[in-house]
Amino acid sequence: MKFTLEIWRQFDGSDENDKGRFETFQVEDIDPDASLLEVLDQLNERLSREKQRNIAFDSDCREGICGACSLVIDGTPHGPQQVTSCQTYMRDFIDGQTITIEPYRANTFPVIRDLAVDRGALDRVIQAGGYISTTTGPQPDPNAMPVSPEVQEQAMDAAICIGCGACVAACPNGAAMLFTGAKVTHLNVLPQGQPERQDRVIGMVEQMDAEGFGGCTNYGECSRVCPQEISIDVIGMLNREYRKAKLTKKSKPDKAMTTQ
Amino acid sequence: MIEYWRSTIGKKQVVAITGAILVGYLILHMLGNLNSAFGPGADEARVDWYAHWLRDFGEPLLPHGFVVWVVRVVLLGAIITHITGIVQLVKRNREARPANFPARRIGRSVESIAMLGTGTLLIAFIVFHILQFTTLSIHVTPVEPEEVYANLYYAFQEWYFLAIYLAALILIGMHLRHGVWSMFQTLGLDNPNRNAKLRHGSTALVVVLVAGFAAVPVLFFTDVLDPPKTTAVITALSGVPV
Structure with missing residues (x-):
């Protein structure tokens, strides 16, 4: 050829x-x-x-x-x-x-x-909350933290994101909502992600805005190029988590978790 | 609250809520319009009675026209917030992408691309619509205060008014087909299990809304509805232009 x-x-x-x-x-x-x-x-x-x-x-x-x-x-x-x-x-x-x-x-x-291209902006969004702060220790009893198959599937469907950034490149608004949504969904539905649930979504959305990414207008182009076929359902989840966190969060981010 | 408005997601959610208020009003407006379909009536047209009822609503507890003015203020506030939010978001979105490299269209819908265009045209239409039937400032066809049925009847005898209103309905249909479903997504009220229902439900709502709105001008134009019985307007029509 x-x-x-x-x-x-x-x-x-x-x-x-x-x-x-x-x-x-x-x-x-x-x-x-x-x-x-x-x-x-x-x-x-x-x-x-x-x-x-x-x-x-x-x-x-x-x-x-x-x-x-x-x-x-x-x-x-x-x-x-x-x-x-x-x-x-x-x-x-x-x-x-x-x-x-x-x-x-x-x-x-x-x-x-x-x-x-420099995709450091995505790394900085991760640094703003795309992690869990667990202290090390003995392996917990597997039965102590039940996760239903549905929740596990939802988390894994989001965790499959490889962070390539194609969603940003495909978006007419240059938005990183699919990426951020996938990371937030992955951690916020699992028990390990609960302690930082609200700080995570607020931190990541603020960082996303600070980096200059655009906003979602529900075109759905991100999902159409995503090599991992992540659905825009994760964007709905991101919107929901952000709304709930903003409406119910009272205090400043609790640093106690990370300084233990 | 200021932080919420500053974030792209928060601002978009405010746009979604104000949009929902406007859609809610459209539903009531459409239902109210359908009163015209009862015809001129024996004594008073039902739509005229409805217009009086709206203004008398709550009397003597509330002053005359109170409810109408509350609705007007709420709508004006919603529209201004809706537009302000969108203008700021569009500016942000454009800054996020190099201007000379627009994103290729892979599968996004015509409605979603046209949102800004349909929205802008709808503002122009709303101004025209208020000038014609609220302030009664457009004197192409006879318009008289308090004569809703007659005003509608004479306006929609003209093909160009029918065409303007049907065109506006196409714009509304396009704007809402993307907008209504988008609202659920933006507010995070979606859920993978009911997303298909939300999408189809939104489309169904838009179809009902547009059909309900279109019915009135079409019924007038096709002479299904009888001419008004009010004498004042008939003399106005036959005599000197108003």
Whole structure:
């Protein structure tokens, strides 16, 4: 197979004068079962031989579970198949077609170089409450903390989020509601998450706003590109948890939990 | 409370609640309108009686027209809050994405994309609607104070007024088809087990609402409803323009 690749090149995203542009590359003799990232690898090898600058892009596990890869392929985050970018194979495209590859487009995800963006904003949302503060100790009796299968399923359906950020890139508002909703749902339905339930949702929503993410207008595009197929039900959960926390919370965040 | 309004979620929830108030009013307005469908009546048109009843409501305990004015103030407050919230949210949302790279449409509905457009046009329509039937300032067709049935009858004899009102109903239908369901999602009143019911229920509510509103002008235009019996208006129609 052969393709024309339109790839976004931007040497330094933090440089205001470097606006970035598309560069066109021709690739030939491509195995239909090669992944798009492998095609980029081949292209980079060629660029190295030609003493040209390689194309920067993120990847790690290349088996669709780490959430590092972050390409916008033909305008859709992660490409046409609702899988991660690394799981996008060349057989998904038509021989000879032009494929446009861009970085995630969101002001909260500044471009570092070419296709690599800084998704630190999502990490800071996690730091604002996406954890539980348990002290270590002997393993508790499993029966002491019953979790019904339904609750467990709900938590796991949300916990499956790999934090790739495709939801933000797909959202016309650049909102991180699906991501934050998944994290809040995951921890707030489980018994281990109860002590910090309200602080968690308030902290994460405040951080989300402080980072400059937009708000949800219920387009549902996030869920349509999510490689883990997380439903926008988690956004409903986030809205509900936030409303309840704001209406019922009386005191300032209780620091006693974290300083034990 | 200020913190709540400042957060994107809190502000959107206020927008949802004010939207719900407006939808609640639309339901009452639609039901009230249907009084016109009883025709001009033998003595007084039922819709005229209804209009008087609304203004006399609570008398002598409450002053004349009190309820109507309370509703007007609440609606004005709701609309202003609704618009203020949305304008601020839209500004935030636009700042969150690079302007020259709009998000590709993958599956979002036409209604959801058009929310801002339908909302803006609806404000224009509401102004026109109040000028026509509340302040009676549009004198294309004869309008007389206290003559609700006659005013409606003569207005909807004209195809262009029918067209304006039906177009506005399409806008309302589009705005609410996304808006009503969205309200449940935004307030977190949804639940995976009943989401499908909420979506279908919202669509059904919108269909009933639009059909109920459309019935009155269509019935007038197709002459299913008889002309008004009030003499004052008939002389106004045959004589000099009002």
